[in-house]
Each structure stands twice: as structure tokens, then as C-alpha cells.
Amino acid sequence: MIYLSHCCKSIIFSIGLFVMVASVTLGFFNDAPGATFICKKEVPKITLRNLSPPYKDYSYFQFRQIFPFEYNASSFSLINAWWLAEISTLVYADETYVRAQFTQAGLKHIRFLNRSSTQCFIAANNRYAIIAFRGSEIWKRGESFNPRRIVADLKTDIDIRLSEWVPGGRVHSGFKAALEDVWDELLQETERLQDQGIKIWITGHSLGAALATLAADRLQTVQGLYTFGSPRVGDRTFESRFRPKAFRIVNGNDIFASLPPAGSFRHVGELRRITPKTGPDDGHGEWELAIQGPCGEASDASEGGDLGSVLWVPSAIRDHVPLFYAIFLWNELVETMKKRD
CATH class of the missing domain: 1.10.287 (Helix Hairpins)
Structure with missing residues (x-):
């Protein structure tokens, strides 16, 4: 021995x-x-059948233990961009489903603010909270028809008059009114969380991105703002005095990022653009994207058999699909990790 x-x-x-x-x-x-x-996810073929959310067969927050949310980040984080793109996609679903996904991801303290034209989730743990605004109801599919909510969202989207904004400048009247619907409750809950030392992150897609931008500006003391396919929100004065740390991610030819037309309206935040064969452009070269991995996952991929599964969708509309933001950012995260390996 x-x-x-x-x-x-x-x-x-x-x-x-x-x-x-x-x-x-x-x-x-x-x-x-x-x-x-860990592998890249397959990019689904987008048709009229799967053009709009919710995407309940998508696996949200996969490998979250390996890529935990970087709640202390003060500069652009690809991990956070992926998390927040998934959250912005998730919140289009019904409250019960969203609560279950947040809880599974470790965000167990959840509040849902629901008014006629505005829906917002606040999901928190003892370190950070994420405020996620839902996009337009007219963009959803497969759920019960709610004409009152659809009309409310249409009124929000088309009311492009500029209104005075208390912090300074002028902003889109419809977006301002939609935020006002939930502001008192949102402010009360946010202040409660901040009093506990919890860091606040804000996100949203489409209309949700516009509301997230206004909320971040009004709150001021937020850790970060990530928006996806955001329309323009305010005028030149609003742009010049906007202070929150913000990243505006735009996929390809996403048409909503070009609305309302430039001139009276301006974008805010650092632009990170996803192009067909590159990742978010940080000014330091191109990132390969969308190389299908061995365990691809085509969430709500088209199923042939009706007109909606074969009609062509213009890229300007297709690129606005929130699921694309989540998948492209995930794929780039995987590619980045492989390059470091």
C-alpha cells in the first residue's frame, strides 16, 4: 500500500x-x-403566421446560470442586451405565463401595471429590478380580441403631436399620455425598490421602448436603459438634455426605428445596430451572426398549409419582430464566448 x-x-x-x-x-x-x-439558436422563417408575439414555445433565459444578468454594469453589456431583449419579447405574453418565466429566472417579486393603453412588468430580486414595458397590443397574436385595448394603442401610436415635457423639451403626445396612465404606481414602486438599494433597469420593444425611454428620463437615477426597435420619442431639446445611460438596439431595416420621421423628432441613446451578417455595431468592426448551431431552436417556425405561411413579409416589418432581437443577441453572445475560448 x-x-x-x-x-x-x-x-x-x-x-x-x-x-x-x-x-x-x-x-x-x-x-x-x-x-x-451552448449553441446558437436557429433563426426562424418569419411569415404572417408567426410575425407577431407572443412566443410561448421559446425557451427564455437558457443558460442564465452561466450568463447571469450583470446588474452593476455601467457600459454596454452583451449579456444584458440578450437578457433584456428576451424580457422585452416575453412581456407580450399573458400575465400568468410571464410571472412563471420571471420566477424561474430568479426574479420572484413581480408587479404588473395594467391600464388601457399601457402594460408594464416590474420584476425584482434583492439586487436589481427590471421594468419592462409591453409593446402595442395590435402587434400580438393568438389571444382573445380586445378592441378597446387595440384602439387605445392605435391612439397612442398615431398621436404624434409634440407636448411639453416637464424635465425639458417636448415629446410625442401619445407616448407621454400612455406613460402617465401608470406613472404614479410606477414611481411609488420604483422609489420603494431604490430605498432598499436595488438597482433599476428599464427596457422595452417598439411602443414599449418609447415608454421605457420616457420613464428612464423621468426617473433619472436608473442603472441602464436598453431599447429594441424604438421609435423616436422627443425633440432636439429632449435629446440634448437626456442623461440616462441608454443603448438603442436596431435590427436591420426595422421600420419602427425610422418613425416618426426625422426632423421634429430625435433618437436618444447609443446606437447598436444588428445587420444581417453582423452583430451590434460598436464601431470596432463587424461581428458574425446567425450561423445556425447544432441545437438550433426555431420558435414558432412557419408551418405550411395556409396563405399566411407562404406570403412574403417585407424586411422592414420582419426585422421588427422582437424574437429576432433575442435570437440574434444570443447567437452573438455564444460566438463571442467561443472566440474567447
């Missing part, structure tokens, strides 16, 4: 532990049969 000193045993144990951890870690990006690996 061979007896080993305590020192030798410690060295052997340390080497064994290192090998085990390295094997598991590398396995996430290993294409070997039977390995557990």
Missing part, C-alpha cells in the same frame, strides 16, 4: 478538481457527441 503525504494528496485533489471544472466548462462549447454545450 502506498501512503501519500497530506501535501501530495492536496496537490492531487487540486489537479483533479481543475481537470473536472475545465472539462465541464469546455464542454459547454464542445461539439463532441454527448457533450453538454
